[in-house]
Amino acid sequence: MLELIAPTARLHIAWLAARDDWGRGVHQDGSGLRPDDDVDSPAGFATWVRGLREQADESRPAPEGRVHALYWWIVDGDEVLGAMSLRLRLNDFLRRAGGHIGYGVRPSARRRGVATFALGGALTEAGRRGLDPVLVTCDVDNVASARTIERHGGKLEDMRDTELGRVRRYWIRTASVG
Numbered sequence: 001m002l003e004l005i006a007p008t009a010r011l012h013i014a015w016l017a018a019r020d021d022w023g024r025g026v027h028q029d030g031s032g033l034r035p036d037d038d039v040d041s042p043a044g045f046a047t048w049v050r051g052l053r054e055q056a057d058e059s060r061p062a063p064e065g066r067v068h069a070l071y072w073w074i075v076d077g078d079e080v081l082g083a084m085s086l087r088l089r090l091n092d093f094l095r096r097a098g099g100h101i102g103y104g105v106r107p108s109a110r111r112r113g114v115a116t117f118a119l120g121g122a123l124t125e126a127g128r129r130g131l132d133p134v135l136v137t138c139d140v141d142n143v144a145s146a147r148t149i150e151r152h153g154g155k156l157e158d159m160r161d162t163e164l165g166r167v168r169r170y171w172i173r174t175a176s177v178g
């Protein structure tokens with residue numbers, strides 16, 4: 001059964017299997033993973049997971065250049081299939097290019113509805129938190145992501161050249177979600 005769960009150090013081995021499916025050093029959309037994060041050692045992984053969870057805590061300052069955000073892993077049982085993030089507000093970069101929501105599905109789990117399921121969960125949580133509408137963006141050539149967004153009612157505002165390349169910018173209403 002597909003679920004969105006909070007990142008947990010318990011799933012270290014399963015998470016590494018998913019990371020290896022993407023490939024070491026490959027950017028995993030929505031995961032919060034940065035190139036210098038130590039995720040291979042148990043202690044490094046636990047620290048990284050704690051950092052992800054803390055980014056939702058608005059009583060702490062957000063990391064430099066970032067906004068507060070929620071992270072989830074998309075799992076099926078103990079198998080990690082992907083990641084989803086919900087930024088709790090927009091800064092100039094996010095309004096222009098990055099949007100509120102990021103997601104990625106490991107290559108071997110694609111094309112079976114995983115992203116569609118997970119975006120639904122993130123939109124429900126966004127609505128609960130009063131984020132309405134939310135901005136979701138994708139590369140102009142990313143047909144899979146554009147379809148995922150459109151399936152959830154995304155309305156295209158524009159396509160723009162940004163520091164992430166040329167992106168489609170969609171707004172999704174959350175009030176009626178969930």
Ligand SMILES: CC(C)(COP(=O)(O)OP(=O)(O)OC[C@H]1O[C@@H](n2cnc3c(N)ncnc32)[C@H](O)[C@@H]1OP(=O)(O)O)[C@@H](O)C(=O)NCCC(=O)NCCS
Nearest residue numbers: 029103104105110111112113114115116138144145147148
């Ligand atoms: C984009 C991504 C998250 C889609 O994940 P997924 O779990 O395969 O998506 P789903 O199975 O829920 O499919 C969603 C829609 O996209 C379509 N789709 C999926 N992969 C596709 C592909 N390669 N080409 C064309 N359409 C595709 C599906 O048919 C479905 O549309 P439909 O409901 O109209 O049939 C995944 O491909 C991925 O992680 N890509 C790399 C990272 C990325 O691009 N993240 C998004 C950044 S904005």
